[in-house]
Amino acid sequence: DAGVTQSPTHLIKTRGQQVTLRCSPKSGHDTVSWYQQALGQGPQFIFQYYEEEERQRGNFPDRFSGHQFPNYSSELNVNALLLGDSALYLCASSFASQPGNEKLFFGSGTQLSVL
Amino acid sequence: AQTVTQSQPEMSVQEAETVTLSCTYDTSESDYYLFWYKQPPSRQMILVIRQEAYKQQNATENRFSVNFQKAAKSFSLKISDSQLGDAAMYFCAYKGRYGNKLVFGAGTILRVKS
Numbered sequence: 001d002a003g004v005t006q007s008p009t010h011l012i013k014t015r016g017q018q019v020t021l022r023c024s025p026k027s028g029h030d031t032v033s034w035y036q037q038a039l040g041q042g043p044q045f046i047f048q049y050y051e052e053e054e055r056q057r058g059n060f061p062d063r064f065s066g067h068q069f070p071n072y073s074s075e076l077n078v079n080a081l082l083l084g085d086s087a088l089y090l091c092a093s094s095f096a097s098q099p100g101n102e103k104l105f106f107g108s109g110t111q112l113s114v115l
Numbered sequence: 116a117q118t119v120t121q122s123q124p125e126m127s128v129q130e131a132e133t134v135t136l137s138c139t140y141d142t143s144e145s146d147y148y149l150f151w152y153k154q155p156p157s158r159q160m161i162l163v164i165r166q167e168a169y170k171q172q173n174a175t176e177n178r179f180s181v182n183f184q185k186a187a188k189s190f191s192l193k194i195s196d197s198q199l200g201d202a203a204m205y206f207c208a209y210k211g212r213y214g215n216k217l218v219f220g221a222g223t224i225l226r227v228k229s
């Protein structure tokens with residue numbers, strides 16, 4: 001049973017460019033959350049997708065957008081990249097029918113470097 | 116807004132000894148969940164232990180146990196019989212019962228000496 005898979009594992013971009021990160025949830029999971037983890041810090045919640053809609057959003061600008069597909073996989077898009085967007089981006093999946101007690105499964109992340 | 120504070124940036128423990136990692140949090144909610152996650156160099160977050168706020172009994176998972184003090188808003192992790200494989204970054208995290216996001220602390224690096 002495959003866990004949460006993310007691609008690519010590493011990515012280097014230039015300021016002003018756009019980037020798309022991808023996530024496939026654990027089998028049987030229908031909810032995907034994205035987190036940004038800056039170097040030496042804890043992850044910060046970006047947003048969560050369920051039933052192909054953004055269910056909740058953290059304190060991130062509109063340059064960060066996402067999408068969830070009918071097969072529950074998800075993409076995170078970041079436009080107009082800034083140096084400060086350099087971070088590890090983690091995807092986590094869960095099963096929505098366990099409200100309040102969701103057990104999140106995390107992927108290994110995509111390391112984004114903005115030069 | 117909820118906040119999670121880990122005041123120990125780094126801890127060291129001798130193999131087979133016991134170590135305690137500290138965590139405090141702030142919330143106005145009465146029903147929530149608290150977690151400890153381990154992040155090894157592979158970067159994948161691994162759930163170590165989970166505590167439900169309405170349960171007074173402290174959670175235990177093999178060598179891992181917590182000391183949950185709801186009134187003090189404190190949630191420490193005790194690792195007994197430390198092993199080399201326990202070396203990692205440990206994050207304390209909070210989630211409201213009906214919320215959708217985890218709020219993480221800044222993390223504690225745990226080093227295990229042989």
